[in-house]
Amino acid sequence: MKISSRGEYALRALICLGGKETGLQSIGEISEKTLVPLNYLEQLLLQLKRNGYVQSKRGVNGGYKLSRDPEEIVIGEVIRNLEGPLAPMGCVSVTSYESCPLEAGCLLKPLWARVRDNIAELLDRTTLRDLLEGNV
Amino acid sequence: MKISSRGEYALRALICLGGKETGLQSIGEISEKTLVPLNYLEQLLLQLKRNGYVQSKRGVNGGYKLSRDPEEIVIGEVIRNLEGPLAPMGCVSVTSYESCPLEAGCLLKPLWARVRDNIAELLDRTTLRDLLEGNV
DNA sequence: TGATTGTCGACTAATCTAATCAAGTTTCTA
DNA sequence: TAGAAACTTGATTAGATTAGTCGACAATCA
Numbered sequence: 001m002k003i004s005s006r007g008e009y010a011l012r013a014l015i016c017l018g019g020k021e022t023g024l025q026s027i028g029e030i031s032e033k034t035l036v037p038l039n040y041l042e043q044l045l046l047q048l049k050r051n052g053y054v055q056s057k058r059g060v061n062g063g064y065k066l067s068r069d070p071e072e073i074v075i076g077e078v079i080r081n082l083e084g085p086l087a088p089m090g091c092v093s094v095t096s097y098e099s100c101p102l103e104a105g106c107l108l109k110p111l112w113a114r115v116r117d118n119i120a121e122l123l124d125r126t127t128l129r130d131l132l133e134g135n136v
Numbered sequence: 137m138k139i140s141s142r143g144e145y146a147l148r149a150l151i152c153l154g155g156k157e158t159g160l161q162s163i164g165e166i167s168e169k170t171l172v173p174l175n176y177l178e179q180l181l182l183q184l185k186r187n188g189y190v191q192s193k194r195g196v197n198g199g200y201k202l203s204r205d206p207e208e209i210v211i212g213e214v215i216r217n218l219e220g221p222l223a224p225m226g227c228v229s230v231t232s233y234e235s236c237p238l239e240a241g242c243l244l245k246p247l248w249a250r251v252r253d254n255i256a257e258l259l260d261r262t263t264l265r266d267l268l269e270g271n272v
Numbered sequence: 273t274g275a276t277t278g279t280c281g282a283c284t285a286a287t288c289t290a291a292t293c294a295a296g297t298t299t300c301t302a
Numbered sequence: 303t304a305g306a307a308a309c310t311t312g313a314t315t316a317g318a319t320t321a322g323t324c325g326a327c328a329a330t331c332a
Contacts, residue, residue, distance in 0.1 A: 059330025
């Protein structure tokens with residue numbers, strides 16, 4: 001039931017960008033503060049950009065900044081975007097359901113569904129702002 | 137946040153053994169009913185045996201059966217035994233904590249801790265009996 | 273123009289997952 | 303007591319995923 005480093009690292013980057021610094025922060029700066037390898041961070045920031053969480057500027061003094069208010073960045077969404085569905089099994093995934101031959105009378109499915117609901121409920125009501133303010 | 141097939145398959149086997157059949161069930165029978173590859177199931181049953189959940193009898197008409205009452209088999213424990221800690225990150229794992237250089241002021245840790253607590257609370261109060269009776 | 277910084281795509285080493293296989297050992301039953 | 307049924311053990315493997323690396327390119331600004 002692990003979170004992969006993609007999700008963890010991306011959230012670290014968002015937290016870094018949501019901090020006190022108001023201007024742009026370069027990949028290098030973010031890498032230093034978050035301890036995420038620079039070349040790997042690059043990939044994650046690009047994906048965060050494609051998903052509309054951050055914006056960038058090239059060239060001297062360029063860098064990244066958030067492109068939304070922290071309270072409009074929902075943690076559950078970020079994790080889904082970066083590492084796939086929150087559900088522990090495909091048969092109970094809302095965002096990418098996969099059928100299973102045993103599904104009909106499956107005694108496990110209701111359990112997995114509750115696990116999914118618990119996780120999704122928590123992560124979908126937590127925003128970047130909550131994290132920044134320690135409201136967790 | 138996936139459950140691996142080890143956990144899923146092992147639980148299927150336990151559910152199968154906890155079903156109406158009272159006597160021994162051979163690996164072959166269990167494999168057919170649960171759709172778990174026979175050779176793989178073999179491994180999982182052995183591990184379940186080492187962990188004290190099932191017992192076996194060799195020879196003709198041999199097979200496996202539960203070695204505890206279903207209400208004494210806690211799902212959280214089974215999953216921990218078969219696929220490791222429930223916690224989404226090492227820094228919040230109760231059973232196998234791993235430190236992290238950012239841990240001190242980490243704004244994510246409280247979130248992961250809540251995720252862990254939610255999952256563990258649910259899986260540690262669910263027993264095999266609950267699954268068999270559909271009490272989930 | 274040249275230094276700085278982001279962008280993009282390909283590549284890779286290591287690990288994990290999900291099996292598979294082969295060679296036993298034990299036990300039952302005919 | 304032979305022999306088949308059934309469990310036991312350890313080794314091996316193909317494929318996927320993870321986590322990262324690398325190199326060339328494009329934009330920006332002093």
